[in-house]
Amino acid sequence: MALRFITPLGFLQMICHGNNMASSNRIQSPDKKGETLFINPNFVKKILSETRARPMLEICGLLLGSSGHVTEIMPMPNIAPNPRRFFEMETAGLITAHREARRRHLSVIGHYHSHPSGSCLPSATDAALAHYGQYWLIAAFNKIEGWYACKSGRIEGVFLPCELILHKSV
Ligand SMILES: [Zn+2]
Numbered sequence: 001m002a003l004r005f006i007t008p009l010g011f012l013q014m015i016c017h018g019n020n021m022a023s024s025n026r027i028q029s030p031d032k033k034g035e036t037l038f039i040n041p042n043f044v045k046k047i048l049s050e051t052r053a054r055p056m057l058e059i060c061g062l063l064l065g066s067s068g069h070v071t072e073i074m075p076m077p078n079i080a081p082n083p084r085r086f087f088e089m090e091t092a093g094l095i096t097a098h099r100e101a102r103r104r105h106l107s108v109i110g111h112y113h114s115h116p117s118g119s120c121l122p123s124a125t126d127a128a129l130a131h132y133g134q135y136w137l138i139a140a141f142n143k144i145e146g147w148y149a150c151k152s153g154r155i156e157g158v159f160l161p162c163e164l165i166l167h168k169s170v
Helices: 008-014 024-028 041-053 091-103 124-129
Strands: 036-039 060-066 069-076 107-114 135-140 143-149 159-166
Touching (some): 036 041, 041 135, 060 091, 069 107, 135 159
Parallel strands (some): 036 069, 107 135
Antiparallel strands (some): 060 107, 135 143
């Protein structure tokens, strides 16, 4: 189903692991670290359109922001030798991105990539790459899901599902 045919409510439910749509109270309440990630819906649309534009490759990029809020996304080239199954960002680009984030009083709080397989579940390879405290967004065609890497992660022993809350003012 094309994104444009999904109502805002349906779209939000699709990416929130089946949880109820966030009420205004939910949005305003302080979130426990890693349980939620606030993101502007335009960023989600950009990631999904980039994913659909390269359906056979893993696309990737960084999430910039602070305290569970994505305030910017930064697409990065995937330099993995086999970009159909893996993603890798070049070190120089990462250093530049971190420097740019610091200059603007932001942090790299995680990253996104896509799975041509159609599954938004993190792989064992993703788990091996994960750093605790980072958010991961995994896109597959029209879907995107959020994950938080931590010691108590249940998926691949690293990731916890993370509810995405679409928020225009982020
Ligand atoms: Zn992956």
